[in-house]
Amino acid sequence: MKNKLLQLLIMLSKFVFYGITVQFICIGLLLASDGVSQSIKPISEIDLNLRLENASIKTVFDKIESKTDYHFFYDESIVDTKKLVTLKKGRTTVFDLLLNVSQQSNYKFKQINKVINVNLAQSANDNNNVVIEIVSQDKTVTGTVKEEDTGESIPGANVVVKGTSNGTVTDIDGNYSLSFTGDAAVLVFSFVGYKTVEIEAGNQSVIDVNLAPDITALSEIVVTGYGTQEKKEITSAVASVKEEDFNVGNVQSPEALIQGKVAGLTITKAGGNPNGGYNIRLRGLSTLGDNTSPLIVVDGVIGASLDNVDPNDIESMDVLKDASAAAIYGTRGASGVIIITTKGGKEGQMNVDYNGYVNFESPYRFQPVLSASEWREFSSEVGLGTDFGSSTDWFDEITDNAVSQVHNVAVSGGNSSTTYRMSFNYRDVPGVALNTGFNRINSRINLSHKALNDRLTLTMNLGGTWGTSKYGYDEAFRYATIYNPTAPVRSTDPEFNKYGGYFEQVLFDYYNPVSILEQNTNDGTNKRVNLAIRGAYEIIDNLFFDMFYSLQTESDVRSSYRASTSFWSGRDRNGLARKSYDDRFNQLFESTLRWNGDLSNGTIDAVGGYSYQDFTNEGFRAEGGDFITDEFGYNNLSASQDFNNGLGDLNSYKNTNKLIAFFGRVNFNWNQTWFLSASGRYEGSSRFGENNKWGFFPGISGGVELANFINSASVNNLKFRVSYGETGNNLASSYLSIQRLGPGSNFLVNGEWIPSYGPVSNANPDLRWEVKKETNIGLDYAFFNDKLYGAIDYYTRKTEDLLQNVAVPVPPNLFDRTWTNVGELKNSGLELLINWKAVTNSNFTYTPSLAFTNYLKNEIVSLSDSTRGIQYGIRDIAGMGAPGQNDTPIIRVQEGAPIGQIWGLIYEGIADNGDWIHKDLNEDGEITNADRAVIGNGLPKVEIGFGNTFTFGNWDANLFFRGVFGHDLVNSYRSFYEVPNVIGSYNVIETARDLRGPNGTLLNTSQGKFSSLHVEDASFFSLSNFSIGYSFNLPQGAAFRRIRIYGMGNNLFVATGYKGSDPEVRYADGSNVLAPGIDRRNTWYLTRSFAFGVNLGF
């Protein structure tokens, strides 16, 4: 039965598709011939042989159009083309035919040149009086209507002489021809979704028009959770970024598309590691748990993987910033929500689009160290260090220019009932470091089908990604920075045979970086499959029932081999192979009921539903060393002798969890002036304690359009809005609330080893939701005919019952850390968005835009609960590390203080005898830990994104600047190696030569000692990306619909005072979000790239 229905749907859609295509072609032929034939005959002079019985008016029009040069023009909402007529006269004039039609229907006709306008007859009398009018006109204008941004022609656009019913529609290539009387006529060009343009005809005979998308005037559609809303109705803080505003250039993942574009949303990645992930943070840190990044929703799939969406396939990204907007996603919305909508097909002919580019990436900024000649000079001054006689630029040795290719082909189209889009994406992106990069194939199919009188809409999205990665080893960057520049990369001395011929020296934490990257492998294959199916049925008018099912699988294989000759790692195990398989699966089922209602003075929209999602994670990992040959790397673990003698390592795991929710939302729009929205989600997670599984997360917001009270033509919109909402945060792991036993280390019982079985964590049955409460006050504005528009938002948020792994006393606890709810965080900020259409001439436009964020305040209010014996107080965390700086914390976490305080000694100089001088804060005559103070903060104060879009004729250009200000970075390299005596073992940072006392004596210690000297203001302003493109004018009937060539680039310049490689904010130290602001030694260098590409439309 299901199959039959499907067959029917396909057949139906096929016919509709053919119909539309044929019609388009007819119109095209008609209009195309216009220019040739100058003689226009009145309809009373054209004979036609036509016999029809009970045919629709449409059929009559079609027949006449197909046999003559005439074209009918009418408004479908007025003229019922299904009305049936019977024509029996046979051969007669068109005039007579239409007269006959007119008598059987209620329509009148008016011939203006070749166009026959159809309209309702005013009265019954009308029928007999002026049924058919023939007007001969003396002027014909032709031209093409195109889409402003893409230059693509717009078929079906209306062209009408203002104040008359004389008009036409553009053909399949966007061409039109219209005749009328008099030069004073004004032509009105319009198309749904685009701004209407009026042009005075004057004495022009060709008028080409570019229509701009009508998105600025707050009529833009914004995707909110479980629905869409017009921007003008939205009363919470929501930002929408459409394709045309995305970042360009070396964009390899979705988050890079909107970096810097949304006020309050920071997207960072330090260094140019192509496999490195982005750190996304919305409005600062509002949780200490696992979910510091926003929830990702792709086409309705909650918690979707960003890896499975190719940037080329994205139509829009909507960011739900405040808690009232995110509350509909309840438990996972605490760090905001990013909703991604992928491109679908559009009704019309099949379009094939190709976009491809070649990208050239090279290292841009290094941590400056001594060159070989500088090293020799300084080594002899210090009197330390071994000169090995070579001159090696280690940065150059481990990097290469990376040339990547990106190709995207998309096929899309459809008819009035079925639309489709299929895309294929290929990315080959090597990294600048040797033997690194990734290779990825991604494909996506989006289908949408309407049936049952358009009451049923079925959609399917299928996306898949197959990728392989070479991760390399980040440590190579650390050793390239500190390796002796007089050392050779390789040596033929037999001494080095055991290292595979690479030069090595036996020192602490010091390995030949080229050897690391060339001798060892670190590979991965990643697969992602995502399937989503939705059925939406309009039960009665404006009442929709939706059912949605999605599944998502992610599978990762990681394999690495460290060669038996790799001194860094591998030699110690006589070869070491690792292989792991991780599989993550989740399925989501949702059913919702939506209702759009009209009130006498406004509208009301409501949605309610049920959501069920379960997650399963499982994996397997094996590690073994001691191989007789390095030849097969990680591919044959059974050859590892470790498995014979018990040193091999195996483990596997499986865990699951569930989320179940009931949710709803109501939106009111009263007179387009007053707006109100209320939502709530009652959600349960299997991870919480028995009695605390469920939580309720409400959101409410309201707004008023003040422009309706200010009668000023220059104020188009001025919407004031206020919102409040609560969102929750889930636990990062399952089973933390229950008492579990698992195997631990072994124990000798009667001469035999058995594993011990004990508790794996402190069970906490009281675990419950972490709750974030947020208030947002905002203003959306548009002035001067929508030329200046944007938004201002102020927010203040408070997170309570923080989920944390806190220190607890032992006993009564078994472990000294327990996951529990304790503490409170607060933060607030100001966001400003300004768009300005500065120049809008027909052949030159300039549109600057600015996204400005000011992080006003963040505070750790509390991390303690004295009633449960949890005392946080002050803790110093994030050690600098070896060599010599273990137990040297860098960050102070303190209740009542902001997050990210950098904590250390205050540097004052170098004494005459070469000793450090640090400030003796407590004046006890000694420099101890008690002399440490706050010497910086790792979090930024201000972030700006400054976009500039230009078009001039066929050229288009885009410059996007990004600036982040007010954050400090701990330069770890300097803390360890900006010490002259270190030259005895390692290369030194070039500024080590400047560490001298007043009399020129060099710093005399060989110990790096962290202090304020190594904390730098890392504010920066960069030309993050730019592009310049040229679209060719294509002749009608060319093989291509569109050809655009372009060049683009990233990080053309970065202006900063930071002495390290990349001044980007470090939001976390590894996964420790309480320790931002540390530039660790393994970070990749900052890179710069240039790309050249082409867009083709067929």
Place this chain on the structure above:
Amino acid sequence: MKNIKIFTRILIIGLIMAVSSQSCTNLDEELFDEVTPDNYFKNETQFVSALAEAYTGLSGYASGSYFALSEVSSDAMIVPTRGQDWDDGGHWRRLHLHSWNFEDPEPGGVWGFGFGGVANCNRLIFTFETLVDEGKVDPADAEAFINELRALRAFFYYTLIDIYGNVPIVTNFENADPNPATNTRSEVFNFIVDELVQSIPTLSTDIDQSTYGRMNANVAKMTLAKMYMNAEAWVGTAMYDKASTVLDEIINDGDYSLEPNYFTNFNVNSEVSKEFIFALPFDQVFYGGFNLAVRTLHYGSQDTYNLTAQPWNGFCSLEEFYNSFDDDDLRKGKPGTIDAPYTGRGTFLVGYQYKSNGDPVVDSGAETNDPDGELLNFMP
């Protein structure tokens, strides 16, 4: 119309599926790779493996904070700053100079080691008592485990009284006070002695595989003797007579004796030694963590002993301590010279160092004013 009916049917089926088979609001957790106390404790091996958890934490006795706090603070051992390495915020220096503070890693680390052991013993005593109440275990078997755990808990308390003096005495697991009050050192002393004295008669007296690495009567007596030996310092009353009595009980049975070759105690397979009363059976495969070798040896020593891991060039002894041994004391060993490697095994490693292939070990980080130049020479 027909299609609408079909759709309605699909809709209804879907809804039924949603509500029934998705079990709508059930949020119970399902465990896959671990067990709960409810589905464990089904056979003897499972009981013993639960008991084992009380012992496995003892590895910290030989290589963690307890070792460092006890030894680096003595005149036998030091962790000097070496070139760029080992300054580590000055905490090793403070350890040796006895100026450590509460933020340093060792004082807190020992607390975790000692009380972690105490908490595990308390939990297991509670667990076995509960299992007896539930009739899931033979009361006699449980009794033996509980006595063993009480003595082991006393041993953990011995490390705590040694390092801290006054600490809270905590013996219950369920409803334990999260902020227990401290007890005086003499209260703690009496508690430990009482626990040991009470449990000794109940503990196994076997000295064989069944008690190797476990708390038998002699280990408890040894711990008791250590208490008595320290009594004068800890509670102000000399108890050396009592110590002597307990030690005689251990020795007079004749089960222990000094090894003819002192170094037998330091061999890899040291379990043959007759000297050990209580051994932590470290093993490369099953029970790792004893890393004194990598803590002490130089980076270049990797090639001397063909070690898999590069040593850390850290812990070492002091000149005065080395010189306090007589020249003919075997433990001093025979130093390596500029011409040849060392010849006699000792507990100290002194002199020029050579690779296993006979070449001298070179220190590429040597400073230019090093009297031996690049050659590695351990000087007393």
